[in-house]
Amino acid sequence: MRVVTGFRAPLAFTVVALLLLVAAPVMASQPTPWQLNFQDFVTPVGALVDDFHTLLLVVEFGIAIFVFLLLAYTCYRFRAASNPNPSKTTHNTLIEVLWTVIPVVILVIIAVPSFKLLYFMDKAENPDMTIKVTANQWYWDYEYPDQEGLTFSSTMLDAEDAKAAGDPRLLGVDNPLVVPVGQNIQVLVTSNDVMHSFFVPSLAVQIYGISGRANETWMRIDKAGTYYGQCNQICGVNHSFMPIKVIAMEEAEYAQWLLKAKQEFAMDNPSPELKLAAASQ
Amino acid sequence: MSATAAHADDHDHGAPIGFVRRWLYSTNHKDIGTMYIIFGGIGGIVGLLMSIYMRMELQAPGLQYMTDGNVWNVLVTAHGLVMVFFFVMPVVISGFGNWFVPLMIGAPDMAFPRMNNISFWLMPPALILLVLSMFVEGTGGAPGVGAGWTIYPPLSSAPQTGMAMDLAIFSLHLAGASSILGAANFITTVFNMRAPGMTLHRMPLFVWSVLVTAFLLLLAVPVLAGAITMLLTDRNFGTSFFDAAGGGDPVLFLHLFWFFGHPEVYIMILPAFGIVSQIVSTFSRKPVFGYLGMAYAMVAIGFVGFIVWAHHMYTVGLDVDTRAYFTAATMVIAVPTGVKIFSWIATMWGGSISFKLPMMWSLALIILFTIGGVTGVVLSNAGIDMTLHNTYFVIGHFHYVLSMGALFGIFAGIYFWFPKMTGYHYSEKLGNLHFWLTFIGVNLTFFPMHFSGLAGMPRRYIDYPDAFEGWNYVSSIGSYVSGIASIVFLFLVWEAFSAKRKAEDNPWGEGADTLEWTVSSPPPFHTFNEQPKFN
Numbered sequence: 113m114r115v116v117t118g119f120r121a122p123l124a125f126t127v128v129a130l131l132l133l134v135a136a137p138v139m140a141s142q143p144t145p146w147q148l149n150f151q152d153f154v155t156p157v158g159a160l161v162d163d164f165h166t167l168l169l170v171v172e173f174g175i176a177i178f179v180f181l182l183l184a185y186t187c188y189r190f191r192a193a194s195n196p197n198p199s200k201t202t203h204n205t206l207i208e209v210l211w212t213v214i215p216v217v218i219l220v221i222i223a224v225p226s227f228k229l230l231y232f233m234d235k236a237e238n239p240d241m242t243i244k245v246t247a248n249q250w251y252w253d254y255e256y257p258d259q260e261g262l263t264f265s266s267t268m269l270d271a272e273d274a275k276a277a278g279d280p281r282l283l284g285v286d287n288p289l290v291v292p293v294g295q296n297i298q299v300l301v302t303s304n305d306v307m308h309s310f311f312v313p314s315l316a317v318q319i320y321g322i323s324g325r326a327n328e329t330w331m332r333i334d335k336a337g338t339y340y341g342q343c344n345q346i347c348g349v350n351h352s353f354m355p356i357k358v359i360a361m362e363e364a365e366y367a368q369w370l371l372k373a374k375q376e377f378a379m380d381n382p383s384p385e386l387k388l389a390a391a392s393q
Numbered sequence: 394m395s396a397t398a399a400h401a402d403d404h405d406h407g408a409p410i411g412f413v414r415r416w417l418y419s420t421n422h423k424d425i426g427t428m429y430i431i432f433g434g435i436g437g438i439v440g441l442l443m444s445i446y447m448r449m450e451l452q453a454p455g456l457q458y459m460t461d462g463n464v465w466n467v468l469v470t471a472h473g474l475v476m477v478f479f480f481v482m483p484v485v486i487s488g489f490g491n492w493f494v495p496l497m498i499g500a501p502d503m504a505f506p507r508m509n510n511i512s513f514w515l516m517p518p519a520l521i522l523l524v525l526s527m528f529v530e531g532t533g534g535a536p537g538v539g540a541g542w543t544i545y546p547p548l549s550s551a552p553q554t555g556m557a558m559d560l561a562i563f564s565l566h567l568a569g570a571s572s573i574l575g576a577a578n579f580i581t582t583v584f585n586m587r588a589p590g591m592t593l594h595r596m597p598l599f600v601w602s603v604l605v606t607a608f609l610l611l612l613a614v615p616v617l618a619g620a621i622t623m624l625l626t627d628r629n630f631g632t633s634f635f636d637a638a639g640g641g642d643p644v645l646f647l648h649l650f651w652f653f654g655h656p657e658v659y660i661m662i663l664p665a666f667g668i669v670s671q672i673v674s675t676f677s678r679k680p681v682f683g684y685l686g687m688a689y690a691m692v693a694i695g696f697v698g699f700i701v702w703a704h705h706m707y708t709v710g711l712d713v714d715t716r717a718y719f720t721a722a723t724m725v726i727a728v729p730t731g732v733k734i735f736s737w738i739a740t741m742w743g744g745s746i747s748f749k750l751p752m753m754w755s756l757a758l759i760i761l762f763t764i765g766g767v768t769g770v771v772l773s774n775a776g777i778d779m780t781l782h783n784t785y786f787v788i789g790h791f792h793y794v795l796s797m798g799a800l801f802g803i804f805a806g807i808y809f810w811f812p813k814m815t816g817y818h819y820s821e822k823l824g825n826l827h828f829w830l831t832f833i834g835v836n837l838t839f840f841p842m843h844f845s846g847l848a849g850m851p852r853r854y855i856d857y858p859d860a861f862e863g864w865n866y867v868s869s870i871g872s873y874v875s876g877i878a879s880i881v882f883l884f885l886v887w888e889a890f891s892a893k894r895k896a897e898d899n900p901w902g903e904g905a906d907t908l909e910w911t912v913s914s915p916p917p918f919h920t921f922n923e924q925p926k927f928n
Contacts, residue, residue: 172771219728230716282858318780324638342849
């Protein structure tokens with residue numbers, strides 16, 4: 113054990129680094145420079161993802177550091193200079209059983225919260241509303257089936273417009289998806305052409321849009337705000353340029369938005385003039 | 394593994410004279426192995442140049458060098474296909490396998506030498522077809538296949554005027570046929586041509602790894618062949634296997650592709666495991682710890698590799714119970730992989746370790762593969778993967794197991810067997826420089842990708858939101874360092890051939906106890922005139 117104390121300083125450093133990594137204050141609804149960990153989650157699923165990932169980080173770093181230290185110690189202790197005569201040991205039943213059983217135990221410890229999260233995130237129990245997302249090359253259609261089929265398209269703003277609108281470059285859109293806070297929202301995703309993936313990191317939501325299928329996921333946004341995501345399945349030349357912008361509003365504000373949106377998007381395909389008007393508001 | 398091997402003759406009797414007869418008509422396992430390694434090396438350089446070009450583009454936000462997303466998508470696709478089918482597989486399985494499986498089991502050659510010839514000569518046309526596809530009209534009217542190496546329909550099956558995707562499909566057909574023939578050859582060789590006394594349970598672990606890999610190839614590649622053939626008929630002959638409008642389902646292609654694709658990643662890493670086992674034992678001067686456990690861990694990895702494919706598809710709308718099953722099955726792989734890691738360390742424990750270059754690459758592989766392994770455990774959980782799928786976290790993970798697993802295994806093998814294959818010693822100094830530059834380069838490139846991925850950066854993006862700039866810049870610098878390392882390696886090879894420092898039969902001492910070290914360096918054209926026998 114005496115030799116191991118030599119590793120205490122780097123070990124302590126690594127543990128501190130690990131803790132910093134877990135607790136890094138990178139809370140944002142959009143990526144930030146030099147970010148190390150997840151974006152700040154605002155859904156109950158996201159909270160579980162975060163907790164579970166913290167457990168995984170401890171396990172990951174624990175295993176990696178253990179293997180690294182063991183390897184380093186072995187290399188040091190049994191280098192040719194200090195151990196010129198190798199042993200011929202090739203078996204040790206106890207240790208072979210141990211290094212099979214202990215990983216199994218660790219995996220079981222991981223599996224319990226993993227399954228809990230998986231089944232929790234699958235579907236909303238009693239959805240308060242539904243939103244249908246249809247992916248296209250290279251924009252999104254959002255439909256509110258509960259609101260007389262309110263439908264509109266969401267296309268990326270170019271760099272100048274995004275700047276004017278206060279959105280980050282490549283993340284701003286003309287018509288964001290607007291949802292109320294605190295409601296269980298069923299999200300149905302499909303595609304009109306090739307595969308796309310509806311991915312909003314801070315909501316812990318990702319599901320493919322595939323023609324001929326309606327894939328289901330859900331979200332409940334607990335904090336009003338703006339959340340950005342991007343298409344996450346290669347879909348052609350403009351794959352990098354079909355962002356998702358979700359605005360979560362308080363109930364009253366959302367009701368107001370609905371009224372306005374129903375007028376604005378009275379036709380399924382708003383005329384260029386209407387789109388222009390919407391953009392200028 | 395003590396062997397009383399017969400010594401082979403030193404002179405190259407029987408080698409055909411003339412370039413065409415020696416190489417084009419070759420039925421000699423060592424010559425074919427050499428051609429595979431050179432061919433794979435060319436593929437590796439092409440793939441590396443593509444990756445450096447991509448990292449140049451990603452070094453800063455905005456479009457730097459490329460005109461639009463089509464160029465990007467084509468490069469992403471070609472980089473993946475080239476690295477998998479035209480670098481790692483030719484070098485690690487066909488190259489080292491051809492060279493050393495017959496030598497290690499005391500066989501004079503492969504079981505089917507002419508089939509071996511056609512296996513190799515299917516590869517250059519396959520590469521030519523793939524390269525051609527980059528210059529023929531494809532996705533979106535632009536040249537090349539821009540659908541990612543996974544070629545998911547409908548993007549890959551959409552009606553297009555050009556034939557880029559068809560050429561890529563034919564390329565994979567040829568490469569696949571080559572792999573299947575090679576696999577049949579390896580299986581027959583290992584089962585039928587072992588020297589007397591060399592039972593299955595006394596074979597070197599590298600031979601075990603090639604045997605398991607050959608079975609994976611034989612079972613997985615035909616599934617890919619079927620899938621891409623259906624894709625071909627969807628594209629050209631009006632079928633609709635993968636077209637929802639005609640009653641098909643794009644997700645069917647994903648199932649077929651990943652039923653091949655997941656074993657494929659083990660096909661790339663298992664021979665590297667075998668190489669590392671040989672090296673760790675050699676340079677610790679100690680037999681492999683838990684030999685049977687090591688051999689059957691590879692069998693277990695191979696078997697489980699076939700029943701975990703849908704962990705690549707957690708986000709396509711699979712039933713939640715299905716996802717739960719694939720989560721559990723995927724995590725199981727960590728157990729035999731852990732057995733391998735710990736057995737390597739146990740092999741070193743009590744040994745007398747010398748840190749020659751092959752050992753350095755192997756130690757680096759053990760460390761870096763462990764990192765790729767633990768991030769794999771993270772991704773195996775469907776709940777987490779819904780947020781990490783297709784992000785740079787995944788790119789980081791699989792480059793840790795491939796670019797640091799398979800690649801480091803390849804270099805470990807090259808530095809281990811270079812004196813045997815060429816008869817010359819390489820420069821230790823240049824080798825060390827190459828090792829450390831590569832080690833720093835790949836870590837600098839791929840470790841930051843975990844951070845970008847957690848922050849939500851999607852893969853296959855030519856341009857990213859400005860916040861991702863920092864880590865992308867670091868990654869790009871890392872890829873340049875790896876590029877410089879590769880130049881050092883090419884220089885090392887040239888230097889070794891021009892300095893002509895003769896290598897002895899066994900440059901590694903008593904730890905190197907497998908049969909290939911009993912023949913001269915380089916081995917004679919025909920090895921084992923007298924059949925070696927094992928006690």
